[in-house]
Every structure is written in C-alpha cells, then in structure tokens.
Amino acid sequence: MNTQLAGTGALLRLALRRDRVMAPVWILGVAMLVLSLPGSLESVYGTAAERERLLATMTANGSLRALYGPVFGDSIGALTAWRGGVFAGLLAGVMSLVIVVRHTREEEESGRQELLSAAMVGRRAPLTAALLAALTANAAAALLVTAGLAGRGAAGALALGLGIGATGMLFAALAAIAAQLTESARLAKGLTGAFIGAAFVLRAAGDAGAPDGGSALTWISPLGWLEHVRAFAAERWWVLALFAAASAAQLVAAYALAARRDVGMSFLPARPGPARGRLGSAGALAWRLQRGALLGWSLGFLAVGVVFGGMTDGATELVGDNARTREIIERMGGQAGQAGQGVLADAFLATMAGMLAMVAALYIVSAVLRLSAEESGQRAEPLLANAVGRLRWAGGHLAVAFGGSALILLLAGLGLGIGHGEDIGGAVAATLGQLPAVWVIGALAALLYGAVPRFAVAAWAVAGAALALGWVGPALNLPQAVLDLSPFAHLPKLPGGQDPSWAPFVALTALAAALLAAALTALRRRDLAA
Template identity: 65%
Template structure:
C-alpha cells in the first residue's frame, strides 16, 4: 500500500496550496479580468443587433456574403463566411478578434501569476511555505480557465436565441483558443527569466497564428465557403492556427464538433510540457537565461534606461500600426463599395467618420479606430512607471542623482512621443496601401493624438495619486474604446459619445479642421499630466 500511495502522495504535495493561490489570483484580478471578459462578451453580443439593422433580410445577407466571397483582402482581415444566418455572420464579423482577445487575456493572466511573481521575488516567499512546486502554475492556468469559462458562458447564453448549438460551439471555441494560448504562455514562462519577454514571445506566437490564418483564408476558394459540412473554403495554412480552428468549427453553419478535440489536445499537450519544464528548473531561473550585460555600463541617464526598457514595445507597436495602415489603406475603396448600397451600414460609417464622401468617411472611421487602439499603447507605456515602482527597480535609480520628475518624464516622453510615432507610421501605411498622397490621411492620424494623450494623462494622474489606483487607467481606456467602437453601431446618444475625448475631434479627411477641440484636449492632457506629476512628487513610493 505504501508503494502504491507514494507517487500519488508526491503529486498531491506538488499541488499543495493550489486552492489558496487560485483564490489569491482571482482576488488580484478581480477588476482587470472581468473588465476584459465583459468587453469581449459585449463586442460579440452587440453584433447580432447591429447585423439585423444593417442586413435585415435574407437577400441583403446573401448579397453581403457574395461580396465578401470575392474579396480575398476581406477574407484575410476578418475570415470566410460559412452561412447567411445572423449567427453565422456574427461569428464571421467578430470571431477572429474575440478569439484573439480571449487569447491575450489568458496569456496575460498566466504570465502575471507565474513569471511576474518569480521576477518580483514573491514566488520565492510563497514557495518557502507549505506550497507545492507546481501549485503556482496550476493556479495560474485555473485562473485563465475561469476567465475563459466565464466568456464561454456569457457568449453561449447571449447568442442562444440564434441557435443553441451554434452558440455553444462558439462559446466553447473561444474558450478553447484562450486555453491553448494560456498553456503556450505557461511554456514560455518556464523558458524565459523575464515577464516582459514572456509576454512578448507569447504575443508573437499569437501574431503568427493570425498571419497563418489570414494567409490561409486569403488563399482559400471564397466561392466555396458556403458549402456546409465540407472542407471547402479552408486552406492547409488555416489548420496550422488555433484561430483557424475556430473558423473551421463553423458555429451556426453545420457545426463540426470534432474540432473541439484539437483545442483539448493542444492545451493538454502544452500543459504536460509546461509541467515537465517547471519540475526541472530553479525558482526565478529559465531555460533561456538572460544575456549578461557589458562589463562597463552604457546607460548613463534615466532617459537612456527608459528607452532601453521600452524600446521593444515601441518597435512592436510601430510595426503593427504601419502594417495595419497598409492593410486598411488597401481595403478603403473595396470597403466603401461594400457599404455603398446599404443605407444602415453607410450611416454607421458616417457616424464614425463624418458625412463627407464615403471613402473619406471610411478613412476617418478607421484612423479613429487606430487612435482608440493607440490609447491602449499610451496607457501601457505610462503604467511602466507603476511596474518599475512596485517591483522595486525604481528605488535604486532614484537613490542616485535622479529626481522623481526627471525619472517619470523619461518614461512619459516615450509614452506620449511613442503614440505620435505609431500614428505617424499608421498614416504612412495608409498612403502606401492606397498609393495616393500622404498628407490628408497623415493629418487624419495625427489629429487623434490629443484624445490619445488625454487618456494617457488620466493614467499619469491615477498613478501619481497612488499606485493602487494606477490599474484603473485600463478601465478608462476600455470605456473609451467601447464608446468609440460600439457606440456608433448602437446609435448611442450624442451625450454618451461625448464622454470620450475622441468624440470631440474633427473628422478628417474630408471634414473641416477645427482647432478649438484639438487645442482644448491638448491643454487638458497637459494639465492632467502636471497634476499627476505633482502628486507623484509629494507621495511616498510603494514599499
């Protein structure tokens, strides 16, 4: 009996304390994770009503599908269509992006509760107690599973009226994508010694999955994409991507339930690898050790250190925005033609981009969307100050001849200047994609900056008041994103749209340039930033 009980007892000891760590992880994520899950669910659940308003009849939906079938660029950007029902069109319109957001949420949760904890030194304190070797990894994966299960439940319940089977398939597919990337992040967290590198590498895997899916969908035979229950419309490249698996699950279009086995198998296999790696390394170490720096330091100023710390993020966002500009620039004329004959769709584009020519309105709406996404960049960059302080890395810098304002300004210069850089590159990308003059669309991108800076300034103010308030800046950014993204589609009142700083900007290109709101928002951003820095100067640093 002792021999038989030994291995089981050993495994249970390695998982000791998992429940306590899970409760701690859920408590720490009680704001951020529910917000991201709610945003994802709201994005999905708002789409059926929008589609009914835009394409209320079967004939209109069939016409939309035939237009999409013949456009490889749209298939690459959004995916193929497998049916003409409202449910099938909902999956087509938001499926890829909801899955990508679920993947991003899961990978962030796992990295935060594994590699972040080790890098900060908290994991070593936890491990000194009655906590098993694999308890931390298990709790992190379970926290991600809770988030994915909540998303699946909300999506399934919200779309059940369109078809219970399709809603369940879509919900499970989104959860499956989330868990695949959660276990990917678990592996990467064992390989690296840096949480920032772990997030970057897992995000690169997600980007590669998107590119593989896009390449496969653009190469597939769009004209056959409506053949239910067949392999038509799918390319081998699509099957190499978990995002492509969600498409081939085909919710609301003769579901292929066996595709769910791919998600389960991939997540299980990666979890086994992650657990095996976790048992073969020391706490705080990784299988890809950090490259040692030079014998003599080359970073002589706080600004140089800030640039070194944030250069990877700026580079990644810059490449992404330029490529997004190229893609959307190439789609401009085709997208305008797609909504030209649909009054409801045209009105939504005009609400987002102004009532100038339809092509200019589409450009204004897409540059506005990139501005909303740039607000996420500026919040992430500003909150690097919060990360440096709470991890204890800011204290040694400030112990030298570096004041708080100088230290903070070095990071804020990159945050606000980096947002200007990525929007400039987006404008250049639009010009490359369209093959036309650069100045009008570049101006449309740059006019978004005052609103982006206001969101960043709110993050500075919250961080300056107290580190505990800093994560609330994500809630502000998400609220602005929802107002700008969902508000026009739901025909929200002007009062609601005006809650976002982006609602006050001139609609360029095509609209009249109005300097008053631009200057007002710039001044507001400066005032909020100054107030945040004043508060930072007066408070104690986090211990």
C-alpha cells in the same frame, strides 16, 4: 493528496482575488465584442437578399476575408460568428497570456513566489493555479457568449462559446511554456504575443487566398480552427478536439519544463550586459526599458495600417447603398452620408484612423504604467536614492510614452496611405489628428499613478471604455451625449471635405498638459510605494 499540487487551492483563491477587477473587465470585453453584434447586424442586413449580397461580396473580396474570414452562413448568428468570432478569440488569447504570466513569471520576478514556495506549496501548484485562473476566465467568457446568443440557436451559441474559450486556453498553455523559457515577464508576454500575432497573420493570409477558408495556412492557425468550428452553420464539433489535443500537448511540455528548473531561473537566460554601463540619464534608461515594446507596437501599426488601407475599396463596395451601414460609418468617420465613392472611402479611412488611435491609447497606458511597475518592483527607489530626481525619472518614461504614441500613429498613417495607394499625407494627418485624445488618456493614466497609485490600473478601464464607445457605440446607436464621454468624439474626422477647426486640437492638448502637470505635482509630493 499529491504533494506536487499542495496549496493549489489557496494560490487559486489568491489569484482570483488579485484579478477581481482585471478579469471581469477582460471577460466582459470578450463577451460584449460578440454580444453587441447581432442587433447591429440585423439592422444592417435585415433581409435575406441583403445577406445574400453580403455573402457574394465577401466571397469575391480577398481583403475583407483577410480581416474577418469567410462567411459560412446567412443567418444573423452566422454573421455574428463571422464578424466577431476571430477577434473575440484573439482577445481571449491576450487575456489568457496576461493572467498566466502574471501569476507565474511575474511572481517569480518580484520574489513573491520564492516566499510562497517556502511554505506548504507544491512544485506544480503555482503553474496549476495560474492555468485554473485562466480557465475560470475563459469559461466565464464562453458562458456569457453562449447564454447571450442562445436565442439565435442553442447549438451555434454553444459552438461559438466553446471555440472562443478553447482558443483562450490554447494560448494560456502557450504562455505557460513561455513563462518557463524566459527570465522576465515582459519577454514571456512578448513571445506569446508574437505567436498570437503570427496566428492571426497565417489565418489572414490563408483566408485571403481561399474563399471557403480551406487554405493550409488557415488550418495551421488556431484562429483558423475557431472559424472552422462554423458556429450557426452546420457546426463542426470535431474541430474542438484539435484545441484539446494542442492544449494538452503544450501543458505537458510546460509541466515538464517547470519540473526541470529552479524558482526564478529560466531556460533562456538574459544576455549579460557590457562591463561598463552606457546609460547616462534617466531618460536613456527609460528608453532602454521601453524600446522593445515600442518597436513591436510600431511594426504592428504599420502592418495593420497597410492592411486597412488596402481594404478601403473593398469596404466601399461592401457598403454599397446600404443606408444603415453608411449611417454607422458616418457616425464613426464623418462624411459617408454624402454622395460619391471617394467621399465614402474618406469616411472609411477616417473610421480606421479613429480605431487605430483608440488602440494606440492602450499603448500609451501601458507605457505610462511602466512607472508603476518600476516602483512596485522596487527598482525605482535605488535609482532615486542617487542624483536622480523624481521628475527626471518620471519624465523619461512619459517622454517615451507620449512620443511613442505619436510615432506609432505616424506609422499607422503611412501604412493607410501606402495600402490605399492615394494621398499618403492625408492618411498621416488623419491618424496624427487623433493624437490629442490619445494624450488625454495617457495623462489621465499618469494622474492616477501620481495621485492614487493603488488605482493606477483603472487607467486600463478608461482606455477600454473609450475603445468600446468608439467601436460599438455607433453601431448600437448610442446617444451622442454618451459618445461624447470619449475624448475621441470631440476631434474632427480626417480626411474630410472641409477644413477642420483647430479649437478641439488645442483644447485637448491643453487638457493633457494640465493633467500631466497635476500628475507630476502629485508624484513629487507623495511617498514612494504609498
């Protein structure tokens, strides 16, 4: 047996056990993003004439191509690959980076890897186990996509499933390199996430300028390779070889870097701090720890807001007189059922504002759960042993989380208004109007952490369920009672033609405040790391 790989099996079993909740949620999220589409697309574009019109509109609309990519076929399977393929690949990439960094750099940062390495564990075993865990997750997602779409065409379903899984593994290999280069898990995730974002931007820029997706920028991006697999549209199997070659090259580099460093060390060490500390409060420390993530989210929301705002006119043209699409947008955004392109544009902006707010819920959960990371990493206890109370310590992180969510929604609204070129104030009001629902989810995350810290990770499931209900629920025509399980369903959709009632805003804000009070009370009464 190769001693460099000794213990790989045991570490893989440990990784799968640790991921037994997180990984299935990610896998189902990737798969359902794709499998929820065929039924809704068939109801919207059920006839050949409607699908031909869609292809013609997409060919002429650069802003929509930038978001979804070009359409290569008019079958329901091809439309599914067009509508969900790139986003499923993006989600698979994020899933892979989380898994790989969690079982490599996070283990080293916490000190657990050093303890494990003192046993019969080979030098390459931890990295190999992490990559195998990512491979297992991506293979499961690919299998679900393939099986779920097989009825639309076995070859196309296999091509799309393999493409999504291959995209996830390419970014897993990239995360493996980042884990060797950086000293912290947070920086490794940020570096890999930046590359994923750059891949999306390159693909979007290329597709916006080339109706057939043949731009050089598209071919530079792995997400561009995914769309050029052309599932359900004369599949290009050879494109999968690009994923294999790029992944293999990155894996060789990751293993070479891992062989040349000690456990806990990195090739890009952290910059030394000043000789004298400059942080005078727990709130200042929380800001210092979270400002990088907040900056990234802020820039991302501003950019996405501009893109979505610029899509508004193209989206209203795409909807046209399609009654089913108008109905979906009406359920998500409010006023589409009325006459007039201006009203339809308002409904589209309201829909985009709601979607951005649901994604902002992911930010607030990650910011709140930084408390859990500080506690489990044993960095909170030395701090609290000094003249810092628990409420002051937690309050600093919660202030950043709740204030940061308001900031990113403000910037998203500015982006929507700038991109659309009309009524910036109305766009800002639309995004900030969703803030009470975001705060409710953040307060739930705080309550889970304060009361039952072992299950704090369940806050991700709450945010994910709200996102799924808001994104997929209207398209699946779910009953309103099911949609009402999300706090976002109770807020008025802005901009709209009528003055909204203040009651839902006040009620949800009061609920968030009550949950926060309960969370801080529970945190004050329990033992740390208990």
